[in-house]
Amino acid sequence: MDETIVHAYGVVAANEPFGGFPAGIADTRVWVHDVEDLGAIVGFLPAEGFGVADWERNAANVGWLEPVARRHDEILQYAASTGDVVPLRLPSLYRNLESLGDTVRAAGDRLERALRRIEGKLEWSVKVYRGIKEEDPPASEGAVSGRDYLLSRSRDLSAKAAAREQLADRAQEIHEALGHASAEYVRNQPQDAALSGRSEPMLLNGAYLVRRADQHRFLQLADEIADDARAMGLLVEVGGPWPTYNFTGDVEATTRQVIR
Amino acid sequence: MSSDASGLQRVPAGRGTPNLQTHPRSDSLADVLERVLDKGIVIVGDIQIRLLDIELLTIKIRLMVASVDKAREMGINWWESDEYITQLDDAGDKYELSELNRRLAELEDRVNESPQVDSSPTNREKEPRGRS
Numbered sequence: 001m002d003e004t005i006v007h008a009y010g011v012v013a014a015n016e017p018f019g020g021f022p023a024g025i026a027d028t029r030v031w032v033h034d035v036e037d038l039g040a041i042v043g044f045l046p047a048e049g050f051g052v053a054d055w056e057r058n059a060a061n062v063g064w065l066e067p068v069a070r071r072h073d074e075i076l077q078y079a080a081s082t083g084d085v086v087p088l089r090l091p092s093l094y095r096n097l098e099s100l101g102d103t104v105r106a107a108g109d110r111l112e113r114a115l116r117r118i119e120g121k122l123e124w125s126v127k128v129y130r131g132i133k134e135e136d137p138p139a140s141e142g143a144v145s146g147r148d149y150l151l152s153r154s155r156d157l158s159a160k161a162a163a164r165e166q167l168a169d170r171a172q173e174i175h176e177a178l179g180h181a182s183a184e185y186v187r188n189q190p191q192d193a194a195l196s197g198r199s200e201p202m203l204l205n206g207a208y209l210v211r212r213a214d215q216h217r218f219l220q221l222a223d224e225i226a227d228d229a230r231a232m233g234l235l236v237e238v239g240g241p242w243p244t245y246n247f248t249g250d251v252e253a254t255t256r257q258v259i260r
Numbered sequence: 261m262s263s264d265a266s267g268l269q270r271v272p273a274g275r276g277t278p279n280l281q282t283h284p285r286s287d288s289l290a291d292v293l294e295r296v297l298d299k300g301i302v303i304v305g306d307i308q309i310r311l312l313d314i315e316l317l318t319i320k321i322r323l324m325v326a327s328v329d330k331a332r333e334m335g336i337n338w339w340e341s342d343e344y345i346t347q348l349d350d351a352g353d354k355y356e357l358s359e360l361n362r363r364l365a366e367l368e369d370r371v372n373e374s375p376q377v378d379s380s381p382t383n384r385e386k387e388p389r390g391r392s
Contacts, residue, residue: 069296089300114301191290245299
């Protein structure tokens with residue numbers, strides 16, 4: 001390998017038993033680089049292929065982005081199965097280990113705060129879809145007057161709108177019920193159908209920060225909720241556990257610095 | 261994606277959690293990108309691109325991946341000639357800074373003016389519920 005850059009995946013507390021990572025982005029080795037009381041999960045990447053210019057060039061290229069994003073996530077998944085890890089966001093490039101170390105030191109307080117926030121917890125995602133297609137009102141039998149037809153049509157449409165509202169309310173109730181079984185929870189924008197790969201409309205895209213010890217309870221609750229919701233025509237999908245992506249990002253805005 | 265006997269569709273995504281069923285992981289690309297690009301923490305300090313550009317780049321990536329399939333279907337490919345992505349150059353940066361400075365100056369002017377605005381009788385009449 002010629003010139004390299006450092007890719008950082010996440011941050012953990014130093015001297016924790018993290019190790020034995022699977023191969024990282026571009027099948028490179030991944031390890032924990034200690035920086036005082038913290039450890040950065042890092043790997044070297046070839047500068048040619050993963051540098052700034054490559055990010056710029058490939059920003060719109062899902063074919064390039066997908067394996068990078070998936071490997072980044074897989075390493076974090078692996079770390080999260082061992083202990084607490086603060087996930088870092090892409091792109092996450094550093095010139096070398098020294099510059100990464102400086103950065104981690106400078107952000108030390110913030111990272112330690114983030115670690116405390118997620119201590120002993122993992123993230124779960126719960127999505128709710130409207131599962132059944134709205135049925136068009138059956139054509140009236142026999143001949144009806146135009147007036148009757150319009151009246152019944154308008155009744156059908158308002159019934160449809162009311163049903164939609166009811167389902168949206170139910171999705172919010174589900175979010176809050178799961179939230180009560182979580183340490184923190186957040187509602188994200190529903191995903192675009194093109195990326196979610198689901199034709200059903202997404203009514204809830206929630207993320208829940210759950211204590212590791214409470215995961216079973218959380219899933220049982222989700223299971224019960226899913227059963228109830230199905231009767232209303234809602235599909236509930238649970239994903240996880242995830243690294244705590246949704247619960248470590250909010251502190252960044254206050255301390256970002258521009259270094260030119 | 262699997263469905264168990266109950267109404268719950270479950271997509272376990274990790275290892276080492278004995279309470280969970282261990283189906284093969286099948287997170288959608290949307291789930292991964294949503295988290296990896298938009299969430300998590302940023303400790304940018306010595307990164308090689310300017311920070312403003314990174315933010316833009318990240319946001320642009322997210323916007324694009326959210327709709328890229330659909331857009332391509334429709335023959336839209338604006339991002340391929342988008343200035344934020346193709347021209348992360350100094351000129352753009354300077355323009356942005358001067359634009360920000362201009363807006364800041366404008367806001368400061370407004371703040372400095374505001375006491376006069378409040379004490380003006382005509383304005384008070386116009387905005388009876390304004391600060392006094």
